[in-house]
Amino acid sequence: MDGDEILKINGEIFQVAEGGQRPTSAITKEYLAQKGLPADIALTFEDVTILDFKSDVPSRSAITDTKSRLARDIFLQTPIVSANMDTITESQMAIALARLGGLGFIHQFLPIERRVEEIKKVKRADSGVIENPFNISPEATVAEAKNSMENFQISGLLVIDPVSAKLVGIITSRDVRFETMLEKRVAEVMTNSPLITAPPGTTLEQARVILKKNKIEKLPLVDNEERVVGLITAKDLLKIEQYPKALRDPKGRLRVGATIGVSGKFIEEADQLLRAGADIILIDTARGFSTKLEEAIKNLKNSLGEKVIIAAGNVDTPEGALLLIEAGADAVKIGIGGGAVCKTREGPGVGVPQISAIAECTAVALKHRVPIIADGGIRGGADFCKALAAGASTVMMGWMFAGCEETPGEPFYEDGEQWKIYRGSASLEFQLSRSDRDEGERVRTPEGVPRRVRYKGEAADVIHELMSYLRSSMSYVGTWTLEEYRKKTRFRRQTISGYEEGKPARP
Structure with a gap:
């Protein structure tokens, strides 16, 4: 076709229609068919159910291997990362997650000096050997x-x-x-x-x-x-015993991610965050399928070296994922408009429903051995399991952690209950808060909303519940490891009536 672009993935040829339209690639179609997903319609979590198979797993408690790769040589025992949002992840959340085998990404909306301090707090929280003791x-x-x-x-x-x-x-x-x-x-x-x-x-x-x-x-x-x-x-030695699944670096310190944008002095910021001890840099922007993010990844690698581990996003198409992978991303974050406080689909009307987005991007990423981070739309255990079943290596969550003790901000009382604030990074309130910091940024049409959420207690309770659901799902599918679960799981489409049928009856 005239004007079409030809892409090659591991020797296989794909046609991409001029203007960046979605390719009808053999790899994507084959992967979707393998998963029981259609290629002509985009689906989200409520549209599908996971099929069960004959299982030799006696009970969910027998499953112990839930290890998954976040990026390059970083493997999580708990395939959960916390969202880089100002009401979700600072040092307290990152510490709690790392101790339980996950990872937190410190958000990018603090001054760089504060972000550096947050990274240092995580690295000092548990240490095998403290290299620079106070x-x-x-x-x-x-x-x-x-x-x-x-x-x-x-x-x-x-x-x-x-x-x-x-x-x-x-x-x-x-x-x-x-x-x-x-x-x-x-x-x-x-x-x-x-x-x-x-x-x-x-x-x-x-x-x-x-x-x-x-x-x-x-x-x-x-x-x-x-x-x-x-x-x-002695305190650190006891913590090592107390948290056997903790995500630690070779020096015994907790691992942590740091977030940067694509503008300003982002390379200088990344360098400072890495020097403070950040194990992975997330380059985050709402429109990840862009020349700006592509160049940011390349410039960061060229300036700081190939050893820098980079996650990048967000995108929701195979072409977008491929762009970031070829630019040098070590993990790709998938999801546009699915978040609980996001209005991108309601406003601009953009965003592929999440199950299809995860599966299609995974099809391309698998060929390059690059892991996928599913970001957005997780409202409970079923969504978490389905995201992993669709191909995600890890799942990023904001809503599930909103209201937890470890999130930034103080709880408040209203209507006789305890609450905390949760808001999207494109909400009007968030933009005004940045203006209050004299950042001089023009307020844009909001694509996010703020919400009050009930106080949930510790993040550990949320993680334990999600992991219990995951092990149960693995036992139904008949898999002993998370890697096997991702390969074996199959979906079947369901009607909205079928979805409603699966909800517990309420009096």
């Missing part, structure tokens, strides 16, 4: 020591001589708890050296033995010149 000078006051411990939410500080850089003592909350003379110098109340220490390279198991033998809670690692090179704490 410290204080022996000449500082007790008041300064107390303030530092309160601000950093820690129970002690190493005391280091500013001239020699040597460890000279340690001051803990017990040393200052009942101290009324706050002007005293730290040197007057601290525990002086020599302290129980260990050399660099001490393993966590060796540290455990030393801590137990000496009945201490903090073990400084010092070199031959008595300079501090790290710290191992």
Whole structure:
């Protein structure tokens, strides 16, 4: 056809109609047919049901392998990531998710200095070895020591001589708890050296033995010149035992994602976030099928190197996914207009229903071994399971976590109940809040809305419920691993009456 563009994927040829219209690709059609999905109509979660198969799984509790790849070498034991929204993910949510095997993306709507601090809070929350432990000078006051411990939410500080850089003592909350003379110098109340220490390279198991033998809670690692090179704490060792599924980096710290946009000094921001410890960078924009995002991915890789792990989105077509994959994205975020506080389909009228969007983009992404992040439309366990069954490696959630204790903002009381605010990043209220920060951004026609949501308690309760539903779904399909579940699951279309039939009867 004249004007058509020819795309090649692993040697297979696809025709894309001029103007970026959807290709009738053999790969996409084959994958949809394999999943029991039509190619001529777009479906969402309520339009399909998962078929059950003969199963040798005795019960959902027997299933333990729910590992899935987020991007490159980052594997989650819990295939859930929290949305990069200002009312969903800052350090508290990211810490809670990582401890349970998922990952949080710190949102991009804070000043870069605040985002860096949020990343550092996550990396310091649980550590195998703390590389740069907080410290204080022996000449500082007790008041300064107390303030530092309160601000950093820690129970002690190493005391280091500013001239020699040597460890000279340690001051803990017990040393200052009942101290009324706050002007005293730290040197007057601290525990002086020599302290129980260990050399660099001490393993966590060796540290455990030393801590137990000496009945201490903090073990400084010092070199031959008595300079501090790290710290191992009993608290962190206990957290490793408490959270066996936690998502950790090679140093034992919790993993965390950071988000940037496609404008301004985004490369400089990414560099600062990576230096702070971010494990993956999400480049996020509402219109991901764009030259701007394509160039942003390429420029970020060229500037910071191929080692940078990049997730990018959002797109909802195979062509959009392919564009980002070829630009260098290590994971692609799928979904336009499906969010609970999004009006993109209602306003501009854009957005492919989510089951079809996930499946079609997965068909292309599989050929490149690039994982898909399903983003939007998740209202409960069934939607979560169906997103994974359609091909997503992980599922991003905002609505499901809205109202949780770990989300930013304080709960408030109204109508005799406790609530928190949840809003879309394109809502009028959110745009005005950015204007209040003197960002000078013109208020656009809103494509999102704010909502009050009931206070839900801890995010762990939400995650445990979702994972229980997933293991149950896996047992119905007859699969022992999440990877097998994605391959084996099949859908069947259902009528709205069929969907309503499946809801519990209400009196």
